[in-house]
Amino acid sequence: xxxxxxxxxxxxxxxxxxxxxxxxxxxxxxxxxxxxxxxxxxxxxxxxxxxxxxxxxxxxxxxxxxxxxxxxxxxxxxxxxxxxxxxxxxxxxxxxxxxxxxxxxxxxxxxxxxxxxxxxxxxxxxxxxxxxxxxxxxxxxxxxxxxxxxxxxxxxxxxxxxxxxxxxxxxxxxxxxxxxxxxxxxxxxxxxxxxxxxxxxxxxxxxxxxxxxxxxxxxxxxxxxxxxxxxxxxxxxxxxxxxxxxxxxxxxxxxxxxxx
Amino acid sequence: xxxxxxxxxxxxxxxxxxxxxxxxxxxxxxxxxxxxxxxxxxxxxxxxxxxxxxxxxxxxxxxxxxxxxxxxxxxxxxxxxxxxxxxxxxxxxxxxxxxxxxxxxxxxxxxxxxxxxxxxxxxxxxxxxxxxxxxxxxxxxxxxxxxxxxxxxxxxxxxxxxxxxxxxxxxxxxxxxxxxxxxxxxxxxxxxxxxxxxxxxxxxxxxxxxxxxxxxxxxx
Numbered sequence: 382x383x384x385x386x387x388x389x390x391x392x393x394x395x396x397x398x399x400x401x402x403x404x405x406x407x408x409x410x411x412x413x414x415x416x417x418x419x420x421x422x423x424x425x426x427x428x429x430x431x432x433x434x435x436x437x438x439x440x441x442x443x444x445x446x447x448x449x450x451x452x453x454x455x456x457x458x459x460x461x462x463x464x465x466x467x468x469x470x471x472x473x474x475x476x477x478x479x480x481x482x483x484x485x486x487x488x489x490x491x492x493x494x495x496x497x498x499x500x501x502x503x504x505x506x507x508x509x510x511x512x513x514x515x516x517x518x519x520x521x522x523x524x525x526x527x528x529x530x531x532x533x534x535x536x537x538x539x540x541x542x543x544x545x546x547x548x549x550x551x552x553x554x555x556x557x558x559x560x561x562x563x564x565x566x567x568x569x570x571x572x573x574x575x576x577x578x579x580x581x582x583x584x585x586x587x588x589x590x591x592x593x594x595x596x597x598x599x600x601x602x603x604x605x606x607x608x609x610x611x612x613x614x615x616x617x618x619x620x621x622x623x624x625x626x627x628x629x630x631x632x633x634x635x636x637x638x639x640x641x
Numbered sequence: 642x643x644x645x646x647x648x649x650x651x652x653x654x655x656x657x658x659x660x661x662x663x664x665x666x667x668x669x670x671x672x673x674x675x676x677x678x679x680x681x682x683x684x685x686x687x688x689x690x691x692x693x694x695x696x697x698x699x700x701x702x703x704x705x706x707x708x709x710x711x712x713x714x715x716x717x718x719x720x721x722x723x724x725x726x727x728x729x730x731x732x733x734x735x736x737x738x739x740x741x742x743x744x745x746x747x748x749x750x751x752x753x754x755x756x757x758x759x760x761x762x763x764x765x766x767x768x769x770x771x772x773x774x775x776x777x778x779x780x781x782x783x784x785x786x787x788x789x790x791x792x793x794x795x796x797x798x799x800x801x802x803x804x805x806x807x808x809x810x811x812x813x814x815x816x817x818x819x820x821x822x823x824x825x826x827x828x829x830x831x832x833x834x835x836x837x838x839x840x841x842x843x844x845x846x847x848x849x850x851x852x853x854x855x856x857x858x859x860x861x
Binding site: 389392395396397420422423424425426427428429430431432434435436437438439440443444446447448450451455456586624 | 656683686687690691694695697698699702703708712715716719720723724749750790791794795798809813814834837838841842844845846848849851852853
């Protein structure tokens with residue numbers, strides 16, 4: 382047996398997981414090879430040190446803290462999570478549920494689109510006409526209250542708070558909450574996702590599920606409106622992050638579903 | 642659950658994982674509590690939290706290296722468990738599901754910490770050694786050395802990428818078997834074995850040198 386073959390088997394050798402015949406071959410090699418013997422010794426010490434780490438006591442108030450937050454309603458699921466969970470009961474896999482959720486959200490957006498064709502929303506719809514169909518759908522999708530009851534938050538950059546003088550009424554028409562819509566002049570989520578996808582994902586991981594939903598729907602809306610969904614997807618994939626990949630996958634699925 | 646591993650290991654003899662690997666069984670000690678929780682009994686969920694808080698906190702301490710971070714993330718993990726508990730279908734042990742939720746919380750938190758936290762690691766490593774010096778150590782010098790060794794082991798752990806550290810912690814520190822680690826991480830068993838091998842190889846120069854410094858039997 383060669384050095385490399387022996388060294389790749391030292392873990393199972395130490396665990397006693399090697400078949401007898403292989404164990405005998407490793408033993409024979411170790412009898413004549415000091416360097417492999419040294420590696421075995423170091424590996425044994427490494428595992429020994431890891432396994433000798435002491436027990437760690439959890440903080441006294443951990444369970445109480447968890448229960449207090451649950452009683453305060455912090456464990457509530459977002460709309461998207463509940464929808465996904467419901468679909469998962471009916472569909473065989475989570476990915477199918479994701480697709481179904483995406484399509485379902487688009488259908489709901491379409492149903493709600495009549496409301497967005499009212500006077501006062503025409504300029505926005507007209508602006509969207511220059512984009513592909515998916516962009517228009519997504520534009521309607523982002524502020525719709527199927528994603529959030531606080532539609533005005535949708536177009537707010539990460540970390541920004543709601544100004545106290547801005548009316549935020551659950552279920553209120555987003556146009557009333559933000560009649561001028563100056564936010565469309567800047568696309569903070571999209572700029573961030575394109576410029577620093579890794580940082581964008583890291584920031585997303587620090588906000589609540591509900592805010593994450595809002596930020597992602599805003600990102601998709603901005604990218605759709607600018608016709609840059611593909612670019613955002615590509616940028617997210619460069620983050621080398623499983624969550625960024627999942628978001629990129631979701632965006633692609635929604636885009637595909639919308640363009641059909 | 643946790644192993645007691647003697648340092649008096651024969652030169653060639655296999656490492657013993659005494660009591661480490663749970664016998665494969667369909668019997669889940671949490672089954673009744675889970676059923677009660679699902680039927681709306683909040684006290685049952687609290688009992689589950691108390692039963693599992695130690696393993697969740699321990700895993701998070703080893704993954705994050707900081708007691709305060711671990712406490713924050715442990716709370717988030719249990720809130721996630723409450724949100725998504727209905728996804729548990731009883732195909733694995735509930736403890737496996739708990740580990741999965743905690744592992745995901747740890748991975749998400751690691752990413753959010755960012756590179757700027759790297760400089761804090763050595764301090765965090767000391768904290769995560771999990772040791773508070775006893776009020777009256779029988780041998781203060783030996784105790785101080787033990788604390789230093791544990792701190793360096795934790796610091797070495799934090800040099801691993803999370804994708805290597807997590808399976809290593811679950812296997813070598815938490816004492817799960819390969820199959821259960823694979824189930825927690827939703828990876829193939831072969832992938833788990835390979836990552837554990839790579840993780841140990843990465844730690845070997847650091848911890849091998851440490852073991853030589855302190856001598857056999859004085860590591861912890």
